Amino acid sequence: MKAALIISVSFVLFFGCKSEAGKKTEQRPNILIINVDDMGWRDVGFMGSNYYETPNIDKMAAEGMVFTNAYAGASNCAPSRACMMSGQWTPRHGIYTVESSERGKASDRKLIPVTNNEYISEDNLLLPQVLTEAGYSTCHAGKWHLSDNPLDFGFQQNIGGSHAGNPGSYYPPYKNVPSITAKSDDEYLTNRIMDEVLQFVDTLHNRPFFLYYAPYAVHTPIHPVKELKPKYDAKAPWNGQQNSAYATLVENLDTQIGRLLQKLAEKGSLENTFILFTSDNGGVFRITKQWPLRAGKGSYYEGGIRVPMFASWKGKIDAGSSEVPVSNLDFYPTILEVAGIEKPADKILDGTSLLPVIFHGTDLQRELFWHFPIYLEGGNDETQDPLFRTRPGSAIRDGKWKLIQYFENNDLELYNLENDIQEKNNMAETNKAKAEELLQKLNSWREAVQAPVPDQLNPKYRER
Numbered sequence: 001m002k003a004a005l006i007i008s009v010s011f012v013l014f015f016g017c018k019s020e021a022g023k024k025t026e027q028r029p030n031i032l033i034i035n036v037d038d039m040g041w042r043d044v045g046f047m048g049s050n051y052y053e054t055p056n057i058d059k060m061a062a063e064g065m066v067f068t069n070a071y072a073g074a075s076n077c078a079p080s081r082a083c084m085m086s087g088q089w090t091p092r093h094g095i096y097t098v099e100s101s102e103r104g105k106a107s108d109r110k111l112i113p114v115t116n117n118e119y120i121s122e123d124n125l126l127l128p129q130v131l132t133e134a135g136y137s138t139c140h141a142g143k144w145h146l147s148d149n150p151l152d153f154g155f156q157q158n159i160g161g162s163h164a165g166n167p168g169s170y171y172p173p174y175k176n177v178p179s180i181t182a183k184s185d186d187e188y189l190t191n192r193i194m195d196e197v198l199q200f201v202d203t204l205h206n207r208p209f210f211l212y213y214a215p216y217a218v219h220t221p222i223h224p225v226k227e228l229k230p231k232y233d234a235k236a237p238w239n240g241q242q243n244s245a246y247a248t249l250v251e252n253l254d255t256q257i258g259r260l261l262q263k264l265a266e267k268g269s270l271e272n273t274f275i276l277f278t279s280d281n282g283g284v285f286r287i288t289k290q291w292p293l294r295a296g297k298g299s300y301y302e303g304g305i306r307v308p309m310f311a312s313w314k315g316k317i318d319a320g321s322s323e324v325p326v327s328n329l330d331f332y333p334t335i336l337e338v339a340g341i342e343k344p345a346d347k348i349l350d351g352t353s354l355l356p357v358i359f360h361g362t363d364l365q366r367e368l369f370w371h372f373p374i375y376l377e378g379g380n381d382e383t384q385d386p387l388f389r390t391r392p393g394s395a396i397r398d399g400k401w402k403l404i405q406y407f408e409n410n411d412l413e414l415y416n417l418e419n420d421i422q423e424k425n426n427m428a429e430t431n432k433a434k435a436e437e438l439l440q441k442l443n444s445w446r447e448a449v450q451a452p453v454p455d456q457l458n459p460k461y462r463e464r
Contacts, residue, residue: 028208028339029313030273031131033331034257035084035212037077037143037219038297040283040290041306042239043250051232051241052250056258060277064312065358066321071368071397072281073329075304075390076297076376077165077219078118078145080280080328085126085146085153087332087349089369091451093117093124095146096374098165104377106460108387110408114373114452119163120146120153125347127332129154131210134341139200141193142214155212159196160189167216170223170249177216188225190217190249194256198263208339213260214280218249222287225252240289271314274338276331279307285380294423295382298389300370300404301423303382311358322357325397327368330354350449367441370395371451373407392454396442403428403438407454412439 041047044054046061047068073083074090082088082095090096094117097103101116120126132138132154140150144161151158160180168175170189172182180192197213224245232244241247264270282304283289285296293303309326311317311334329351336343337353356362371394379385393406400418405411412428414435428435446453 027206027272028134028136030208030269031136031210031335031339032273032275033084033210033212033214033335034275034277035081035214035328036253036277036279037214037216038281038284039218039250039279039308040288040296040303041279041293041308042241042290043218043279043283043288044308046310047308049238049241051235051238052247054250054254056254056261057277060257060261060275060312061310063314063319064275064310064317065319067309067311067324067326068321069323069325070278070307070309071305071325071327072279072307073327074370074372075281075300077143077280081143081145081214082120084280084328084331085128086120086124087127087329087347087351088124089329089350089449089451090371091446091449092348092350093120095120096372097376098145101374103375104388106458107462108464109375109458110461111392111454112456112458113375113392114454116374119148122152125344126153127335128210128212130336130341130344130347131339132156134339135208136339137204137207137209138212139197139209140212140214141197141200143216143219144214157200159200160193160216161214166219166221169221170217186226188252190215190252190256194259197260201260201263201267201269204267204269210335213257215253215256217253218246220284220287222246222249224248228252239291243287246287271316273313274335275312276309276334277312278309278328278331280328282306285382292422295380295389298376298378299383300372300390300393300395301383302417302421304389305370311354317358322361324357324363325368326354326357326364327351367445368397369442369445371446371449373452373454394442394446394451396438396445398438398441401434401438403435403442405439405442414438 045058072080074080078098079095082093096116101113128138138155139157140155140161141159144150150161160177164176222245225248228248232247282297290303294301295303333353373392376390378389379387395404402415404413413426414428415423
């Protein structure tokens, strides 16, 4: 009965009443995903930062549902984006990292990591393909990173997207984004892409749209927005955040998002636009801190996978917040329900629609999983590993509990996130029963999704 109520409420909410002829009195809602690159959990004002200035993002968040326990499907960009676009755990699409999984020195890798897929499979039905088939005008803007061309996966328009993981330069010439041409010698890439996004919005003529706005910002290289730099040079640090150049990227991105919101309002489209805001992974530890979260991008501690997120829909979603753990894998089924589109029969979706959480405060009561059978160099003090941000392993979050398993020596780390958000107190030995319970769930999940576990020793490895 409860499920039937949700479906009924959703249908009325999204499409309005039907006329006697059975026609919908409102068009399908517009869909906007804002997926920022490398923006950490506390890199925005609505998540508590007193250093970075994000007034447009904060206003949007204040009018919508903020998810304080939101996660990326992976701790770096390509796999996280694959999870979002496919709605699937990493073992299903096989993208675990960027480029080779043999990152770092061979002599430091005890195991031979699983081979990484650098491209999403053409057989994987991605979200834009389903929306285009349903009659949406679809546009990708910014970083794609899953194939050479997002037009091959359902998008009808592509603004700057390719397999490039970063722009190479935010000032002309845009090294890795040759499809974007600057209008002046100092035109900032983020601004230029938004110019083209606004042109796309102007061409819609009341047809429902799906816009995937995935700016290259705030990913490296950290090329400051020149006119903003003096303000942040003079600003006091806060909670480990003090990189003035990075701060200019954050504020400028917020300004561009403000331009988009203003355009949608002017077009009369904002009230019929469902918006999801997030980041593809945690912030880069050497650039920005997410305290009290531990570590940053590339790590499977909270600082690497927990991200800022909210859902906004003017006049339909009430302001509030939720502590329910959610993931960017949930975007696919959520958007299908918002758009009134049935899940394709043969499509496997590992996420869950967030509408029951948004409109009814429902606790989803499920586990979240991460699988990273690879190495990723660049350790730091908070990973307590000078060599790697990630070594091969898996992780599970179940309620307040989180377990990380490392494959090299079968080491376990167990944390109570309710009492220890900093992940300082490893309880794997003091609460063996809970560790074993979560390990069994992790093993069952790996078996169900056929997750590959590296077990072959590397002959080039040298014990330190």
